[in-house]
Amino acid sequence: MTRRCEVLLLGHGYTGRLIRAQLIDRGVEVVTADLRSIADERVDARATESVRAALTRHRPRWVVNATSRMIDTAVPTLCAAVAAGCGYLDVSGEPASIAKLYKAFPAAPVPVVAGCGFEFAVGETALEQALRSVSGPARTVTVDYHMRNFWPSNGSALSGLTMADELGRAALLPTAGRYYQDWPGGERVVAARRHPETSVDIRFSIGARGWASYLLGLAAPRDTPLLRSLLTLPGTPSGPPGFVRRRCAYTITALATAPTGSGSAVAEGTDPYGLSARLVADALALPIPPGVHTPVQAIGPHLIEHATDFRITWHRRATTRHDHDDSHPALG
Structure with missing residues (x-):
């Protein structure tokens, strides 16, 4: 006998478990699916037929993709969701997977939310706020992510490995103790669609103590089976303990520059993985129309x-020739 649910959650890793807990706390019926036996059932998110069979059994309103390498799972899972008539949401910020979703379904007949998690959801919102702080089209916008006490989950490291060939070289920022990495974030994909006249630069920086461990997965070798195996060894921690996760702090600064002046938006917060789980749960409770949406739109x-x-x-903050309303406008 199959178990009907409101949400079929693909991925039972670190972020997936946080999402599951958030949804269950809200009384949402969830079935977890993964290739691992600890999930409610085994589903291969890389194969449309495997996902479609699970959707047929459980008939959810939404399928949530919290797997790691979204470049391999996003389109097959969305194809299954479209066939089943249910909504699709993922937590990826991988630019390649977001671009593939737009290409595969430019006018999806079901609601689709791509990248509904940290860091992309907050970074994209900051980018749009900065752009709306200036008068007229912006020439450039820079999004600067700075993390403190950051311990990436294994899933985040795996996603980082898929973007390794797109990463720029690490460099020392003028600020003491900080390094930054040119970052091929999803903001580049969506900004090119909405603001083709604006050049987008994204940087990711971590305090010196956290940088060495993160570079181990990102800046040294490329995406290889050996590295993927090391990150998925049985018994290895899938992410930071709860008290460490909650201590992680971030500052995201978006700075837009236009001929008329400049404008910035800054977001500061803690617990990025907990934030991702909350964003997913809130998004699923909102009325989202059919079509592919970014977090800003949804x-x-x-x-x-x-x-x-x-x-x-x-x-x-805006520094322009004219006064600007500092309240937040509707985003779309």
Whole structure:
């Protein structure tokens, strides 16, 4: 006998378990599916037929993709969701997977939310806020991610490995004790669609103590079977302990520059993995129409209006020739 559910959750790793706990706390019926035996059932998210069979059995309203390498799983899972008539949401910020979703279904007949998690959801919202702080089209926008006390999950490291060939070289920032990596974030993909006249630069920096461990997975070797095996060894921690996760802090600064002046938006908060779980749960409760949506389009105003609930502090500043309304506009 099959178990009907509201959400079929693909991925029973670190972030997937946090999402599951958040949904269950809200009374949402969840079935977890993964290739690992600890999930409710075994499903291969890389194979459309495998996902479609699970969707047929459980008939959920949404399928949530919390697997690691989204470049391999996003399109097959979305194809299954379209065939089953249910919504699709993932937590990826991988630019290649977001671009593939747009290409595969430019006008999806079901609601689709791509990249509904940290860091992309907050970074994209900051980018749009900065752009709306200036008068007229911006020439450039820079999104700077700075993490403190950061311990990436194995899934984040695996996603980072898929982007290894796109990464720039690490460099020392003028600020003491900080390094940054040119980052091929999903903001580049969506900004090119909405703001083709604007050049987008993304940087990712970590305090010196956390940088060495992260470079081990990102800047040294490329994506290889050996590295993937090391990150998925049985018994290895899948991510930081809860008390470490909650101590992780971030500052995301988006700076837009236009002929008329400049504008910035800054988001500060803690617990990025907990934030991802909360973003997913909130998005699934919102009325989202059919089509492919980014987090800004699906939950942008909600993310700002309920910033306190998300433990985010927003700052916005404009330096232009004209006065600007500093309230948050509707995002779309």
